[in-house]
Amino acid sequence: MRTPQINLDQLVTFYLVAKERGLTAAAKILNVTPPAVTTQIKNLEQRFAVKLIKIDNKRCTLTKAGELLVPYAEQIYQRSIQAEDLLSSYRNSLRIGISAALTFRLVPIIDSFNRQFPEIKLTLGEGRSRKILEELNDFKHDVAVIATSGSVPDEFTLFRIPGPDSMVLVVSPNSSLSKEAEPTWQMLEMYPIIVFGEGSMLRQLVVDEFKKRNIRMNLAASADSVEGLKLLVEKGIGAAFIPRGNVAQEAADHKLNIVPFESGIKLWIDIVFHKDSSLSPPLRAFLGFVERDLHCKMADY
Numbered sequence: 001m002r003t004p005q006i007n008l009d010q011l012v013t014f015y016l017v018a019k020e021r022g023l024t025a026a027a028k029i030l031n032v033t034p035p036a037v038t039t040q041i042k043n044l045e046q047r048f049a050v051k052l053i054k055i056d057n058k059r060c061t062l063t064k065a066g067e068l069l070v071p072y073a074e075q076i077y078q079r080s081i082q083a084e085d086l087l088s089s090y091r092n093s094l095r096i097g098i099s100a101a102l103t104f105r106l107v108p109i110i111d112s113f114n115r116q117f118p119e120i121k122l123t124l125g126e127g128r129s130r131k132i133l134e135e136l137n138d139f140k141h142d143v144a145v146i147a148t149s150g151s152v153p154d155e156f157t158l159f160r161i162p163g164p165d166s167m168v169l170v171v172s173p174n175s176s177l178s179k180e181a182e183p184t185w186q187m188l189e190m191y192p193i194i195v196f197g198e199g200s201m202l203r204q205l206v207v208d209e210f211k212k213r214n215i216r217m218n219l220a221a222s223a224d225s226v227e228g229l230k231l232l233v234e235k236g237i238g239a240a241f242i243p244r245g246n247v248a249q250e251a252a253d254h255k256l257n258i259v260p261f262e263s264g265i266k267l268w269i270d271i272v273f274h275k276d277s278s279l280s281p282p283l284r285a286f287l288g289f290v291e292r293d294l295h296c297k298m299a300d301y
Contacts, residue, residue: 005047006044006047006048007043007044007047008076008080009040010040010041010043010044010047011044011072011073011076011077012073012076012077012080013026013030013037013044014040014041014044014052014053014066014069014073015070015073015074015076015077016029016030017037017041017053017060018053018060018062018066018070018073019070019074021059021060022059022060023037023038023055023060038055041053050063050065051063051065051066052065052066052069053066091280091281091282092119092120092121092282093120093122093123093282094121094122094123094142094143094280094282094283094286095123095125095140095141095143096110096122096123096124096125096141096143096144096145096286097125097126097127097132097135097136097140097141097143097144097146098126098127098132098144098145098146099127099128099129099132099145099146099147099201099202100126100127100128100225100226101147101196101200101202101226101242101243101246102145102146102147102243102269103124104243104245104246105145105165106124106145108293109286109289109290109293109294110122110124112289112293113285113286113289116285117282117285120282120285125140125141128196128197128199128200128201129147129148129201129202130199130200130201131199132144132146133146133148133156133272136156136272136273136274137153137155137156137274139274139277142273142277142280142282142283143271143272143273143286144271144273145269145271145272146201146269146272147201147202147205147268147269147270148201148268148270148272152270152272154275155274155275155276156272156273156274157272157273157274157275158270158271158272159270159271159272159296160269160270160271161268161269161271161290161294162294162295162296164266164267164268165243165244165245165266165267165268165269166243166244166264166265166266166267167202167205167206167243167244167264167265167266167267168241168242168243168244168258168259168261168264169183169239169240169241169258169259169264170230170233170239170240170241170247170250170251170256170257170258171233171239171256171257171259172233172234172235172236172256172257173254173255173256173257174236175239175257177191177239177259178257178259180259182260183259183260183261185213185215186215188210188215188217188218188239189215189216189217189218190218191218191238191239192219192220192221192237192238192239193206193217193218193219193220193238193239193240194220194221194222194223194229194232194233194237194238194239194240195207195219195222195240195241196222196223196224196229197222197224198222202241202243202267203222205241205265205267206241206265209241209265218238220238221237221238226242226243226246229242230242230246230247230250230256233256234250234255234256239259241264241265243267244258271287271290
């Protein structure tokens, strides 16, 4: 592949001289002295052994070669401005990838962040934890909020929010489990269970819990979203383990029942970002809100 030999600073200087028809005007735009502009033009001309600008009584006129070069120089100038605008936009934006089932946990923090920094464009990308982690590796997110098993690949930095949340057992109001005074794990062996879809970390947590207790899981259905899971439970298809914060309102409205189970499933929430990414001011500010609102210390980030 051919690499350009032209000095882009010299080309931009040439374009501004050609556009402004003067060294002084171009120097003012570039915030340099007119002699510095002259030096840039001469170096460009000497590099390619071609005369581009004639200076007569401080007036600048283009040679034929200079006139032909102007459109190319203008494109370089405009593209450079666009590239700067693109990169600058990342300093005023924050892209958060989050496991869809954990969004409830982040809403208060995002609300506080938006109120204090309304000028920062915040993008929230929801998905399954594994997919969010893959996208973080491709730098599609600045930071991820996910459920993990406590470890991530070496290219990531992980901070665990102290104190686990929980996944509670949720059933329809008409479920037989709602009538049990002290339901046990053994009772779940024959009860239909609804889980999150394949590839979900929350699904894996439930499956692992059944295996750990040597209890066969009677899989009735799966859903790709919290809302889908709740709908299936509400219709009496089965019971499901769902993060507590996602069912608080339905429980208060008596649309779903949270079973007073002997033990829920601990749900650890982790803040993850790529070790090779630079921590932008918006990301640092966001992590500060996480520390403050979730009462945790992320050490040196």
